[in-house]
Amino acid sequence: MQKVQPKILPGFMELLPSDQILFNNMIDTIRSVYEKFGFLPLDTPVIEHSEVLLAKAGGETEKQIYRFNKGDNDLSLRFDLTVPLARYVAMHYNDLVFPFKRYQMSKVFRGERPQKGRYREFYQCDIDIIGNEVLPLVYDAEIPAIIYELFKQLNFGDFVIRINNRKILNGLFSYLNLDNLSADVMRIIDKIDKIGKDNVIEEFKDMNLNEEQINTIINFITINGNNDEIICSLKQNNIDNEVYLDGVNELETVIKYIRDFGLNESNFKIDLTIARGLDYYTGTVYETNLIKYPKLGSICSGGRYENLTGYYTDQKLPGIGISIGLTRLFSQLKEEKIIESTRNSLLDVLVIPFDDTYMDYTLKVANKLRDNSFKTDVYYGNKGMKQKMKYANRLGVPYVILIGTDEVEKNVVSLKNMITGEQEIVNIDNLLDVLNK
Amino acid sequence: MQKVQPKILPGFMELLPSDQILFNNMIDTIRSVYEKFGFLPLDTPVIEHSEVLLAKAGGETEKQIYRFNKGDNDLSLRFDLTVPLARYVAMHYNDLVFPFKRYQMSKVFRGERPQKGRYREFYQCDIDIIGNEVLPLVYDAEIPAIIYELFKQLNFGDFVIRINNRKILNGLFSYLNLDNLSADVMRIIDKIDKIGKDNVIEEFKDMNLNEEQINTIINFITINGNNDEIICSLKQNNIDNEVYLDGVNELETVIKYIRDFGLNESNFKIDLTIARGLDYYTGTVYETNLIKYPKLGSICSGGRYENLTGYYTDQKLPGIGISIGLTRLFSQLKEEKIIESTRNSLLDVLVIPFDDTYMDYTLKVANKLRDNSFKTDVYYGNKGMKQKMKYANRLGVPYVILIGTDEVEKNVVSLKNMITGEQEIVNIDNLLDVLNK
Numbered sequence: 010m011q012k013v014q015p016k017i018l019p020g021f022m023e024l025l026p027s028d029q030i031l032f033n034n035m036i037d038t039i040r041s042v043y044e045k046f047g048f049l050p051l052d053t054p055v056i057e058h059s060e061v062l063l064a065k066a067g068g069e070t071e072k073q074i075y076r077f078n079k080g081d082n083d084l085s086l087r088f089d090l091t092v093p094l095a096r097y098v099a100m101h102y103n104d105l106v107f108p109f110k111r112y113q114m115s116k117v118f119r120g121e122r123p124q125k126g127r128y129r130e131f132y133q134c135d136i137d138i139i140g141n142e143v144l145p146l147v148y149d150a151e152i153p154a155i156i157y158e159l160f161k162q163l164n165f166g167d168f169v170i171r172i173n174n175r176k177i178l179n180g181l182f183s184y185l186n187l188d189n190l191s192a193d194v195m196r197i198i199d200k201i202d203k204i205g206k207d208n209v210i211e212e213f214k215d216m217n218l219n220e221e222q223i224n225t226i227i228n229f230i231t232i233n234g235n236n237d238e239i240i241c242s243l244k245q246n247n248i249d250n251e252v253y254l255d256g257v258n259e260l261e262t263v264i265k266y267i268r269d270f271g272l273n274e275s276n277f278k279i280d281l282t283i284a285r286g287l288d289y290y291t292g293t294v295y296e297t298n299l300i301k302y303p304k305l306g307s308i309c310s311g312g313r314y315e316n317l318t319g320y321y322t323d324q325k326l327p328g329i330g331i332s333i334g335l336t337r338l339f340s341q342l343k344e345e346k347i348i349e350s351t352r353n354s355l356l357d358v359l360v361i362p363f364d365d366t367y368m369d370y371t372l373k374v375a376n377k378l379r380d381n382s383f384k385t386d387v388y389y390g391n392k393g394m395k396q397k398m399k400y401a402n403r404l405g406v407p408y409v410i411l412i413g414t415d416e417v418e419k420n421v422v423s424l425k426n427m428i429t430g431e432q433e434i435v436n437i438d439n440l441l442d443v444l445n446k
Numbered sequence: 447m448q449k450v451q452p453k454i455l456p457g458f459m460e461l462l463p464s465d466q467i468l469f470n471n472m473i474d475t476i477r478s479v480y481e482k483f484g485f486l487p488l489d490t491p492v493i494e495h496s497e498v499l500l501a502k503a504g505g506e507t508e509k510q511i512y513r514f515n516k517g518d519n520d521l522s523l524r525f526d527l528t529v530p531l532a533r534y535v536a537m538h539y540n541d542l543v544f545p546f547k548r549y550q551m552s553k554v555f556r557g558e559r560p561q562k563g564r565y566r567e568f569y570q571c572d573i574d575i576i577g578n579e580v581l582p583l584v585y586d587a588e589i590p591a592i593i594y595e596l597f598k599q600l601n602f603g604d605f606v607i608r609i610n611n612r613k614i615l616n617g618l619f620s621y622l623n624l625d626n627l628s629a630d631v632m633r634i635i636d637k638i639d640k641i642g643k644d645n646v647i648e649e650f651k652d653m654n655l656n657e658e659q660i661n662t663i664i665n666f667i668t669i670n671g672n673n674d675e676i677i678c679s680l681k682q683n684n685i686d687n688e689v690y691l692d693g694v695n696e697l698e699t700v701i702k703y704i705r706d707f708g709l710n711e712s713n714f715k716i717d718l719t720i721a722r723g724l725d726y727y728t729g730t731v732y733e734t735n736l737i738k739y740p741k742l743g744s745i746c747s748g749g750r751y752e753n754l755t756g757y758y759t760d761q762k763l764p765g766i767g768i769s770i771g772l773t774r775l776f777s778q779l780k781e782e783k784i785i786e787s788t789r790n791s792l793l794d795v796l797v798i799p800f801d802d803t804y805m806d807y808t809l810k811v812a813n814k815l816r817d818n819s820f821k822t823d824v825y826y827g828n829k830g831m832k833q834k835m836k837y838a839n840r841l842g843v844p845y846v847i848l849i850g851t852d853e854v855e856k857n858v859v860s861l862k863n864m865i866t867g868e869q870e871i872v873n874i875d876n877l878l879d880v881l882n883k
Contacts, residue, residue, distance in 0.1 A: 013501040015536040015758040018519065021491040023534070025541050026548070029487045044792050045816050047823030050466045054458040054567055055492065055523075055553060056512070064450040075493070075521075077514030079557050082455065084512075086492075097460070099452040104462050106790060106840045108827070111463070116492060120516050130491055145826040147805065158816070269809040321452040353543060355481050368584065372706040379482050379595070386484030389582040390545070403543045 020121070020129035022336050027350035032339055035163060036114060039134050039333065042159050043112040046151070048136050051111045053093035055118075059083040061096055064320035073119040086118040090135045091317075091330070098139055099321035107141035107326075108148070114335070128336045137330030139317055144327045146259060149293040149313060150266030152331055156297055156309055157272045159333075165347050167300040168308075171280035172267075174260045174293050175312070177243065178284060180253025181229060185222045194218075195284035198230055202282070202303075206231070230282050236264050239279045256292075263293055291315040295331060305341050309333045354404040357383040358444070361397045363413040365389065370417045374410060374437065381441050401427060408444065457558070457566035459773050464787035469776055472600060472785075473551060476571050476770065479596050480549040483588070485573050488548045490530035492555075496520040498533055501757035510556040523555040527572045528754075528767070535576055536758035544578035544763075545585070551772070565773045574767030576754055581764045583696060586730040586750060587703030589768055593734055593746055594709045596770075602784050604737040605745075608717035609704075611697045611730050612749070614680065615721060617690025618666060622659050631655075632721035635667055639719070639740075643668070667719050673701050676716045693729075700730055728752040732768060742778050746770045791841040794820040795881070798834045800850040802826065807854045811847060811874065818878050838864065845881065 017023055024032055044050075059076055062085045075086040087093050090113045098109065114134040121127050136155065138148050153170045160168045178198075182191040197212045206227065213223045232242045243257045260279065267277055285294045292313035299305055311331030318326050342348045358378055362371040371387060378385040388397050401409045411423040411432075422440060425432040435443050454460055461469055481487075496513055499522045512523040524530050527550045535542065551571040558564050573592065575585050590607045597605045615635075619628040634649045643664065650660045669679045680694045697716065704714055722731045731749035736742055748768030755763050779785045795815055799808040808824060815822040825834050838846045848860040848869075859877060862869040872880050 012759065013498055013757055015498060015533040015755075016495065017491055017498075017533075017537075018493065018495060018521070021493065023490055025538060026486040026488070029489060032489075033487050045819065045821050047791065047793050047821060049463040049791060050470050051463070052466060052469075053460055054454055056455065056458065056555070056567060058453065058455060061450055061452060061454075075514070075516060077512070079512060084455070096452040096454075100454075101462060106837065110823070118493070130493060143827075145802075145828065147802070147824075147826045151824075266805065266809070269806045271809070271813050318452075320450055322449065354484065354486060356484050359484075365582075365584070368703065369706045372703070372708070376708050382482065384482050384484060386547070387584075387588075389584045390580075391582065400543065 018129070020123035020127065022128055022131070022340065027353045028343070030352055030355060031348060031350045032335075035335065035339065036132075036134070038162050039159060039335075040112070040114065042155060042162060043134075043136055045158070046110070046136075046155050048110045048112040051094070051097065051113045052115065053087065053090070053097055053113065055086055055116070056084050057087060057093065057096070059085040062087060062092055065092065073121055075118050075120055087115075088119050089117050090115060090133050090332070091137070094135075094137055094139075095318045096321060098326060099318040099324070102322065102324060107139065108144060109139045110136070111139075112136045126337055126340060128340075131334060131336030134333040134335050135330060137317075137328050139326050139328040142325055142327075144313075144329065146262055147266050148329050149259070149263045150270055152293075152295060152311065152329055153267050153277055154270035154272060156295065156331065157270075157276055159309070160297065165299055165342060166302075168276065169298055169300055170277040171283055171296045171298065171307075172260070172263070172277060172293065173280055173283040174256040174263075175284070175290050176252050176256025176259065176292060177281070178256075180250040180256055181226070181248060183252060184248050184250040185225055187218070187222060190216065190218075192288065194226065198226070198282055199284045201230065232281055236274075236277070236279050239281070240264065243281075259292065285310065285312055289314045293329070299347070302341075302345055302347065305338075305345070308338050352405045354386075354406060355384050356386050356404060356406045358385045358408045358410055359401050359404065359406040360385065360387045360410045360412065361394075361401070362387070362389075363394070363411070365391065367412060367414070367417045371412050374412065374422060374440070377437070377440065378444075383444065455566070457560035457564065459565055459568070459777065464790045465780070467789055467792060468785060468787045469772075472772065472776065473569075473571070475599050476596060476772075477549070477551065479592060479599060480571075480573055482595070483547070483573075483592050485547045485549040488531070488534065488550045489552065490524065490527070490534060490550065492523055492553070493521050494524060494530065494533070496522040499524060499529055502529065510558055512555050512557055524552075525556050526554050527552060527570050527769070528574070531572075531574055531576075532755045533758060535763060536755040536761070539759065539761060544576065545581060546576045547573070548576075549573045563774055563777065565777075568771060568773030571770040571772050572767060574754075574765050576763050576765040579762055579764075581750075581766065583699055584703050585766050586696070586700045587707055589730075589732060589748065589766055590704050590714055591707035591709060593732065593768065594707075594713055596746070597734065602736055602779060603739075605713065606735055606737055607709075607714040607746075608720055608733045608735065608744075609697070609700070609714060609730065610717055610720040611693040611700075612721070612727050613689050613693025613696065613729060614718070615693075617687040617693055618663070618685060620689060621685050621687040622662060624655070624659060627653065627655075629725065631663065635663070635719055636721045638667065669718055673711075673714070673716050676718070677701065680718075696729060722747065722749055726751045730766070736784070739778075739782055739784065742775075742782070745775050789842045791823075791843060792821050793823050793841060793843045795822045795845045795847055796838050796841065796843040797822065797824045797847045797849065798831075798838070799824070799826075800831070800848070802828065804849060804851070804854045808849050811849065811859060811877070814874070814877065815881075820881065 074088055116130055117133050118130050156170050197209055201209050232239055240261050283294055283296050290312040294312035296307035297309035309331055313329040315327055316325055317328045360375050375385050375387050409425045416422050421434050421436050424435045511525055553567055554570050555567050593607050634646055638646050669676055677698050720731055720733050727749035729750035733744035734746035746768055750766040752764055753762055754765045797812050812822050812824050846862045853859050858871050858873050861872045
């Protein structure tokens with residue numbers, strides 16, 4: 010028969026079992042943290058009406074969409090989880106309890122030009138909290154508390170959550186009569202870590218900002234010190250603008266609440282350069298970095314927005330949320346050897362009978378283990394013992410149980426610890442006790 | 447602003463939180479059973495090369511595919527999890543340990559004409575065991591053991607796993623000189639539960655089968671009795687055909703092994719009418735039914751096939767597997783009220799401060815609960831106590847903790863059991879003990 014070459018598309022991640030186990034561990038950890046903070050699961054369709062999904066999109070995003078017709082329908086694959094959330098909340102407004110806290114961990118699709126570290130199909134792990142008309146400021150501190158718990162549990166090493174408030178920047182620009190240019194200015198500020206202060210100044214000059222404007226911005230974004238010192242500097246700035254002052258007050262309150270949440274002071278830091286490129290953030294914004302691996306960039310970002318559902322309803326639904334691009338993060342963490350796969354299976358125990366004449370005894374042992382939640386498999390193949398042990402080794406099973414005529418007659422098993430190499434005879438009635446130790 | 451109507455496509459399932467919780471519980475249960483039997487997780491791309499995904503497809507299947515171009519690529523969305531598995535195993539043959547046991551629980555896509563109970567995007571929960579050249583027969587009994595464990599845990603009521611072996615049917619047809627018509631005959635046999643014996647006979651006559659052929663087939667498929675009696679009848683049939691006898695022997699051995707796995711005798715039954723429409727099953731086949739709800743049809747089906755990867759490689763990789771179409775099953779179970787959603791949240795505890803002046807104390811309590819794995823939320827909204835309790839009731843939270851000036855001063859909380867309505871004062875140091883009871 011003519012064979013088809015088995016291959017997948019570039020920009021799509023598919024893992025071998027050992028890496029898939031590692032990836033799923035991360036997903037499980039993230040889910041458990043999200044659920045511990047009261048978030049509800051959501052699972053929206055992969056395919057939606059293009060008209061609905063692209064209500065807001067335009068420019069680069071629209072070009073990346075996987076969009077096609079099927080019958081009379083103009084369809085698109087979701088490219089993020091925020092637009093489907095907005096559509097969901099607008100659609101089910103009367104059935105939801107607000108504040109509505111939801112998590113979704115699903116694949117999204119963007120037909121980008123494939124390049125290193127970029128994926129066309131990737132997991133986003135999002136949470137959002139949506140208020141009805143209002144959303145108390147303390148949520149702006151709950152989000153860092155969640156990020157803190159996430160990265161403590163994920164255990165990728167030291168991290169810092171960088172925090173800013175868009176009102177401070179917006180107020181500053183208003184004070185400098187740069188309102189109309191604020192989006193452009195913020196985009197440039199956002200690049201300071203990548204291109205450095207001098208290049209930022211050059212770009213400002215290209216935009217025809219005057220020296221006073223540039224100096225004020227640069228002085229502002231280079232304010233430093235600890236969190237309290239930064240807030241103090243922001244207050245003493247004599248920038249007489251209501252939005253600015255409102256932002257400084259919010260930031261001060263959020264920092265106070267973050268401390269009430271019990272975060273270690275070294276794990277969060279005001280960073281006035283964070284603007285987040287997206288247009289819709291209007292208050293507190295976040296980025297998260299691994300201290301030893303700055304080149305990974307922000308591994309968890311988000312912020313507060315004034316209205317989630319403007320394209321679909323008149324209800325005012327302010328929200329706050331964060332997103333982790335898990336597929337890319339996973340590949341970066343692997344590459345930097347921050348995480349490593351260690352197991353080729355999830356098994357606790359592999360049961361190996363010498364041959365299949367005592368299958369009833371073998372299965373009795375396996376049943377007993379499974380009934381007590383041990384992940385158990387039996388090697389049924391008709392191979393020599395060497396082959397069978399090789400199989401156990403390749404899977405990386407912690408315990409092997411060997412069963413031969415002797416074992417069956419004496420109602421025991423030979424239990425081998427594959428890490429220490431120790432082997433002992435264990436009575437079937439004591440097997441669970443021994444394994445539980 | 448012009449609003450877009452928020453809506454999803456027909457044939458796509460999207461759940462409210464209470465149902466999503468219920469659905470996820472089912473997914474979690476299925477996953478835990480699959481993992482307990484040693485299956486490894488797999489997560490293939492949603493989008494693949496059409497050439498690869500459609501290597502085998504044709505006819506109805508091909509018409510249902512979501513297929514489109516992006517740039518120069520001819521792409522399709524996966525329509526099942528078996529073809530991607532075949533492609534994966536062929537592609538990673540050298541990196542896998544055989545027998546390779548994998549589970550995948552993912553969405554698949556079929557652009558069918560929408561009708562009641564049919565979905566265009568739906569979850570399949572599949573397991574397959576793939577052998578290298580050979581796959582021992584005991585796996586044919588392990589599969590029913592897994593189905594048994596699944597539906598005991600899922601707790602949808604009494605169920606029966608119906609078992610047959612395609613060799614018995616194939617051998618019978620060969621004996622009757624009906625080899626060339628066997629696929630057609632089996633398709634008709636498969637309908638006997640739906641259309642009845644008389645209509646089956648009519649359809650056979652339409653196919654120009656002679657009376658002896660029809661009588662032999664009908665006598666055969668109406669053999670009944672308990673499992674041992676059926677095997678006895680099959681042996682005494684005097685059908686002198688090697689494939690037939692091989693199938694009967696396999697079935698007898700599989701039934702013996704199933705007993706070794708400890709299955710309750712009432713939960714599995716030989717059913718000679720099961721053929722499974724698909725062409726590629728070659729040995730043991732399964733269907734599973736809820737006894738009280740026959741109209742749901744088979745809720746978990748599968749079987750053994752001779753070669754998984756014939757379209758991609760020359761390696762011979764026999765396998766066995768089952769699939770649960772979870773989206774459809776979920777909607778049927780809901781409709782029949784076999785399952786019902788009971789909770790609007792996953793929370794164990796909701797903490798409600800009277801107002802936000804003791805946020806530090808409130809957050810200290812919430813932190814303590816979360817640090818001890820209680821799913822905890824805090825109601826931060828500035829509403830009256832009636833509103834706050836209404837919120838707790840709508841979420842269906844089992845415990846509410848109330849915090850006011852008194853509680854803060856005395857280092858206690860008021861703990862309310864929302865089911866019994868009882869309320870008690872609990873010292874913060876005893877809170878975990880009280881909740882753990």
